Amino acid sequence: MKKNIFNYSTASVLFLTSIAFLFTFSKKHTEEKEKKILLSSLIPDITALTVKADGKDTKKILRKLYTRANLQDVSLPKISSKFLQALDHQESLLKDIGDKQKFGNIDISTSDLRQVVEAIKKIKSPQELNDWVDMYQICGSDMLGNVRFTGYYSPIIRARHKREVGFDVPVYIALNNTEDLHVVYVSNKDEIRRMRIEGYSYLVFSNDDRQLVAYDGNSRAIADEDNENNKTLVTHCVFTPKDKITPTGSGKVPLTANYTVAVDEEFIPLGSVLLAEIPIIDDKGNLVGKELRFVLAQDTGSAIQGSGHIDLYMGEGETAKRDTRFMNKYGKIWLLLPKTSQLQNTLANNLEE
Numbered sequence: 001m002k003k004n005i006f007n008y009s010t011a012s013v014l015f016l017t018s019i020a021f022l023f024t025f026s027k028k029h030t031e032e033k034e035k036k037i038l039l040s041s042l043i044p045d046i047t048a049l050t051v052k053a054d055g056k057d058t059k060k061i062l063r064k065l066y067t068r069a070n071l072q073d074v075s076l077p078k079i080s081s082k083f084l085q086a087l088d089h090q091e092s093l094l095k096d097i098g099d100k101q102k103f104g105n106i107d108i109s110t111s112d113l114r115q116v117v118e119a120i121k122k123i124k125s126p127q128e129l130n131d132w133v134d135m136y137q138i139c140g141s142d143m144l145g146n147v148r149f150t151g152y153y154s155p156i157i158r159a160r161h162k163r164e165v166g167f168d169v170p171v172y173i174a175l176n177n178t179e180d181l182h183v184v185y186v187s188n189k190d191e192i193r194r195m196r197i198e199g200y201s202y203l204v205f206s207n208d209d210r211q212l213v214a215y216d217g218n219s220r221a222i223a224d225e226d227n228e229n230n231k232t233l234v235t236h237c238v239f240t241p242k243d244k245i246t247p248t249g250s251g252k253v254p255l256t257a258n259y260t261v262a263v264d265e266e267f268i269p270l271g272s273v274l275l276a277e278i279p280i281i282d283d284k285g286n287l288v289g290k291e292l293r294f295v296l297a298q299d300t301g302s303a304i305q306g307s308g309h310i311d312l313y314m315g316e317g318e319t320a321k322r323d324t325r326f327m328n329k330y331g332k333i334w335l336l337l338p339k340t341s342q343l344q345n346t347l348a349n350n351l352e353e
Contacts, residue, residue: 062137062139062140062143062144062145063139063143064104064105064139065103065104065105065106065138065139065267065307066103066104066105066106066136066137066138066139066335067136067137067139068134068135068136068137069135069136069137069334071130071135071275071334072130074292075126075127075292076126076127076129076130076275076292077126077275077291077292077293077294078126079120079123079126079294082256082258082259083256083259083294084120084121085256086256086259086260086296086298087117087120087121087273087296089251089253089254089256089296089298090117090253090271090273090296090298091114091117092252092253093251093252093253093270093271093298094110094113094114094117094271096251096252097110097113097270097271098110099111101269103266103267103268103269104267104307106136108269108272108337110271112337112338113269113271113272113273115338116132116133116272116273116336116337116338117273119132119133119338120273120294129336131339132338132339133336133337133338133339134336134337134338134339135275135334135335135336135337136334136335136337137332137333137334137335138267138268138307138332138333138334138335139307140307140308140332140333141306141307141308141309142308145332146308146330146331146332147307147308147309147310147330147331147332147333148308148309148310148328148329148330149276149278149279149310149311149312149327149328149329149330149331150309150310150311150312150324150327150328151311151312151313151314151320151323151324151327152198152199152262152301152311152312152313152314152324153198153313153314153315153316153317153320153321153323153324154198154200154201154202154247154315154316154317154320155191155194155195155198155201155202155316155321156201156202156204156316156317156318157186157191157194157195157201157202157203157204158186158187158204159171159184159185159186159203159204159205160184160185160186160205160206161184161185161205162185163185164185166187167185167186167187168185169185169186169187169188169189169191169192170183170184170185170236171183171184171185171186171191171192171195171203171239172220172222172236172237172238172239173213173238173239173240173241174218174238174239174240174241175241181220181222181238184203184205186203192237195213195215195237195239196215196237199214199215199247199301200212200213200214200242200247200255201213201214201215201239202316210245211241212241212242212244212245212246212247213239213240213241213242214239214240214242214247215237215239215240216240218237218238218239218240219235219236219237219238220235220236220238221233221234221235221236222234222235222236249262249298249299249300249313250262250265250270250298250299250300251270251271251297251298251299253298255298255299255313256296256298256313257313257314257315257316257320258293258312258313258314258315259293259294259295259296259313260295260296260298260299260312260313261274261276261295261296261297261298261299261310261311261312261313262297262298262299262300262301262304262310262311262313263297263299263300263304263310263311264300264304264305264306264307264309265297265300267306267307268297268307268310268333268335269297269335270297270298270300271297271298272296272297272335272336273294273295273296273297273335273336274294274295274296274297274333274334274335274336275292275293275294275295275333275334275336276292276293276294276295276310276331276332276333276334277290277291277292277331277332277333278290278291278292278293278295278312278331279291279327279329279330279331281323281326281327281329283322285325285326287329290331295310295312299311299313310333312327314327
């Protein structure tokens with residue numbers, strides 16, 4: 001009996017070891033494949049990056065925050081009417097930004113950023129842009145140019161003005177910047193969590209009326225509404241109603257799905273135009289390629305820190321929710337700046353150091 005038990009145990013161990021080996025091999029193979037995809041670029045390799053078999057490179061070749069890139073031979077993305085509309089918002093944003101900003105190894109003026117917007121509006125084809133602007137790759141947090149792309153969106157939340165079956169979780173909305181609160185009801189606490197994380201949300205009521213609300217970090221201690229005799233205070237998020245129908249970012253202009261990005265404005269200028277190599281992800285969350293697209297720095301976020309992370313606005317609703325959930329991959333970013341700028345002298349001096 002003991003011998004048989006020993007044999008069964010040995011067989012079990014061997015079987016489990018084989019399964020563990022196959023799982024580890026499969027996982028390692030998938031990770032290496034993904035790393036190779038992440039580090040492969042649609043852009044000619046301007047930094048002479050040598051990628052090892054495992055997808056890693058330890059050389060810190062982008063020693064400055066911004067490095068000028070030669071993209072003359074790259075097929076630039078088409079400029080859509082939706083992007084041009086977002087570009088109009090960019091002009092409004094630039095009216096409220098100070099004249100000069102320091103970003104790592106370069107000084108960038110608001111005039112520089114405005115000239116880029118004007119140049120894009122003048123050209124008849126994307127390739128003409130090379131006559132007007134230069135592009136500068138951002139180093140990323142790893143100094144190899146890899147930038148993590150995440151996404152955010154505006155949830156659409158079903159709500160009721162009065163408590164009813166299936167809608168019994170209160171949402172507190174401030175009225176007219178006063179201490180008065182209006183209460184509506186949603187189906188579960190996870191809805192409130194999503195509203196808090198994403199910032200802007202749409203509350204949709206039974207008559208299909210929509211109310212845009214924002215979470216600005218406000219909270220308040222509120223008594224339990226189910227028990228008038230209970231004086232225990234519970235901290236709740238307090239949302240602010242918005243008269244507009246479209247969410248706005250830190251730049252105080254409307255967000256445009258697939259074109260607005262949130263950045264860390266200590267590293268990337270708010271109001272800048274960027275060329276982005278955006279990860280393409282299938283409906284299962286797998287990285288299947290990269291796409292070049294012009295995007296606009298129109299927002300910021302406390303979770304977006306450093307030169308190696310930007311947040312792409314995905315839009316509203318369930319499709320945007322799914323795309324946001326899957327977007328957590330790496331690409332690259334280039335900052336567009338005008339050729340005719342005092343910036344050239346600054347960069348030339350830095351490159352000579």
